[in-house]
Amino acid sequence: MAIEIERKFLVANDLWRAAAHASVPMRHGYLAPLGAAASVRVRVEGTVGKLNIKAAKVGISRAEYEYEIPAVEAEEMISTLCTGIILKTRYYVKHGGHLWEIDVFEGDNAPLVVAEIELASEDEAFERPEWLGREVSDDRRYYNHALSVTPYKNWE
């Protein structure tokens, strides 16, 4: 088991775009409904299929398991067994020795943009880039699984 320690932020502006060194289109869905003990995510990342299982708790640290699977099987599962598909492009930005992942959501979750940083411990220090907005690590609504059920465009 890996423990994923991740902090999630909004972005304050577009200055991160000039610093992005790579991007990948992502499309994913969930096999277990919101409210189950685990999130079971099926994703196609570019040409790679992935199955990801995480403890369904809100917060910075979560147990996580991830396995690569054939992309064609991931696509089939997304089309036939999942509801509430998430579409986004992930950009990668290096800043102060850390790697930021910036998710630009599409479809019903546009124009939401969320920045995530993976840390070695919950209290690990990191440099805040000038484009970083407020933290939303503890806000359940910003979890991808929650966004697949209640997309950003439907928020009050």
Add this chain to the structure above:
Amino acid sequence: MAIEIERKFLVANDLWRAAAHASVPMRHGYLAPLGAAASVRVRVEGTVGKLNIKAAKVGISRAEYEYEIPAVEAEEMISTLCTGIILKTRYYVKHGGHLWEIDVFEGDNAPLVVAEIELASEDEAFERPEWLGREVSDDRRYYNHALSVTPYKNWE
């Protein structure tokens, strides 16, 4: 995607035991609750871990995806993310050119014994062994996922 075409029967007596050529202890749980569109099963079969995803429909044919994973990770997921664990020993019996899998349930599902045969098509003919009981392919209660929620000992 594979399509699993499987028929499920009770057993009428113990005569299959003398013909069994192998057996493996199995322990598994489910990551998605009963009622979701897919069953997501985490299993340890002997020393092998497996993740299995099936369309959650009752009947003979079901779409199925299966991936081998580290047994230690499967064990962790069963212990921490699943409820209603199924314990059984699977025996293998060859009969008339087909392979039968005979599941002898333990714990809350003892003394249930179920025999399954995998076929190439729903109408494929097969020889009925003398120990074969009535068919339960269309009886939702005998599905392992259902047994993990309502075990055999609690049936009316």
